[in-house]
Amino acid sequence: MLPSWTENQELRSMSEKPRLIYFNGRGRMESVRWLLAAARVEFEEIFLDTREQYVKLIKDGSLMFQQVPLVEIDGMKMVQTRAILSYIAGKYNLYGKDLKERAFIDMYVEGITDLMHMILMFPFSPPEAKEKNLALITERATHRYFPVFEKALKQHGQDFLVGNQVSWADIQLMEVILAVEEKTPAVLLAFPQLQVTRDLDTVLQYCFH
Known part of the structure; x- marks a missing residue:
């Protein structure tokens, strides 16, 4: 069973794994999951179950354009699927040699x-x-x-x-x-x-x- 939203918030500082924050479904986050799996990178997922959780991310300034997916990785809060994927691809040698x-x-x-x-x-x-x-x-x-x-x-x-x-x-x-x-x-x-x-x-x- 996935940890609750509150439990995940408390564990934030304890984990260095990328954290994938999205609704409970494939959607635009699925390509991120595939790429991390291909790179053999373990990750955590937080599913947004309520609108209040989504609104809180906006109020906290976590969503640059008020949209998910959101991936927390290397101290960054990354949004926009293409930017997330290109960062992961470059980081894990999946983006060509030149x-x-x-x-x-x-x-x-x-x-x-x-x-x-x-x-x-x-x-x-x-x-x-x-x-x-x-x-x-x-x-x-x-x-x-x-x-x-x-x-x-x-x-x-x-x-x-x-x-x-x-x-x-x-x-x-x-x-x-x-x-x-x-x-x-x-x-x-x-x-x-x-x-x-x-x-x-x-x-x-x-x-x-």
Whole structure:
């Protein structure tokens, strides 16, 4: 069982683990969880169960733009998902070895983020629009985004997108593949390279060796 909000507040000064503060769900924090797991970093989570807890964070000045996710790491209170992810990727050697590799990682991540945004918004679709929106997600995945990653992996001749080691882009790619497969199980039939990437052991072995 997760510690209560009060217990977590009392333990704040005793722990050096990153602290993830968000609502009880995947949402925008899920990519942070994936990246920390890939980096083999233990973290703590605090779920905001009431509006009062969220408002308190705002009043305390913890939320720069009055939005979560919030990650407390290395003495900082970080907000904005992209900033959090890029910091973690850089800190744990998941952001390429030079500026050129980082540029490619950024491009891949931005594309993945565009597709993931559609997936995150899907549950909020009105009932009459769900079928249409699901079809759009599948169409965009199979015609716009997945072909890019399939080609990159094939040309690279490796199990990762950039350089000679796993990166932030690979981790986010695995996340979005599984998210799309939850809704369209056969979506990878035309993408053999992505089928390999979907196998977590194939890529994560480079993180956990």
